[in-house]
Amino acid sequence: MPFSWAPVRIVGMLVLVWMTASCAYCIDQTIHPAAVEHNSFCAQYLAQGKLVEAEARCKLAIEYSPKYAEPYNQLGLIEHKRGRLELAIERFKEAIALKGDFAEAYNNLGAIFYGNRDYPAACDLFSQSIEIDPGYLPARRNLGFCHYFARDGEKAQNEFLKCVELDPAECECRLGLGILALDDQAYDEAKAHFQGVTEACPGNAPGFFNLGVAYQKMKRCDEAVGAYLQALAIDTNYLEARQNLTLAYQCMNLQDGAVKEGIAAISKNPGDPELHFKLARIFEGKKDLERALREYMIAAKLNDNFARAYYHAAKLLDQLLRAREAVDMCQHFVDVVRDPELEDERTWCLERIRQLQFR
DSSP states (O other), X not given: OOOOOOOOOOOOOOOSOOOOTTGGGGSXXXXXXXXXXHHHHHHHHHHTTOHHHHHHHHHHHHHHOTTOHHHHHHHHHHHHHHTOHHHHHHHHHHHHHHOTTOHHHHHHHHHHHHHTTOHHHHHHHHHHHHHHOTTOHHHHHHHHHXXXXXXOHHHHHHHXXXXXXXXXXXXXXXXXXXXXXXXXXXHHHHHHHHHHHHHHOTTOHHHHHHHHHHHHHTTXXXXXXXXXXXXXXXXXXXXXXXXXXHHHXXXXXXXXXXXXXXXXXXXXXXXXXXXXXXXXXXXHHTTOHHHHHHHHHHHHHHOTTOHHHHHHHHHHHHHTTOHHHHHHHHHHHHHXXXXXXGHHHHHHHHHHHHHHTTO
């Protein structure tokens, strides 16, 4: 059946930059020490979500030093948290008026316009932030996504590339590069970028989701299933991943009733290792060893102590003549098995470890 593609999700854009309590080093010496202290408490309360306490401290900082820009920036963040965007804009502008080279405030003001889809204004503010500090990653990242949604792929790519050059482990910029490659139907390139995201940031659900999209576009449906399941293991509420998981299973042309029931159960609860184990047993019974192995491995990943999954994976790897991997799986089984009813399986694994480890 033709695929009904869910929208490619882009998350992780660092919209606003929250000041830390340790930023006092950058403050002009004319600022009153009490203002610095109150601003530090403001940042701490803001990080804890205590907006009333944070606001009070920021205002005290301003009373001591009316030309101190940092508390105005934090007041903008507080108003943004409250959803009072016009007031947030005023506070960020006040911060910039007091400190013309305030890269964070330019970035935060840009984020307001970005949220309102005023991309020209947002991109201009992010650019000003970068002009002040070319190595400022939050603004560089934001500018890349701003150009993307303004439909200027070339500029977006340039910013994402500069971002990754500054920090090779910058996952959101790598994600942006992958999405641009998907748009250009350069699926191998997209896959490489998304794999980079999953390796550098293994907890990044959109990285795995978009890797699944790339695999599915390439008709590599088994691998797409694995990527979507990883995304769902990280974020069980990832609706697009759940929808595409069903499509990826369908892409595998599985018509058997028992398989369909197993897939339906997993689609409802992808984080249940027992469901993956049961589906693996169905695949194994049908001599579909590669798919069975994949489901055993997913079950083991979802539960590090799932001894039976390790054992059955080791048996399949042994059948597939993948000796080193079989030894590794047997070792995992031996390390975690506690059930006395699995003593025969433990004996088999110990023997295979002895036989295979020196091949």
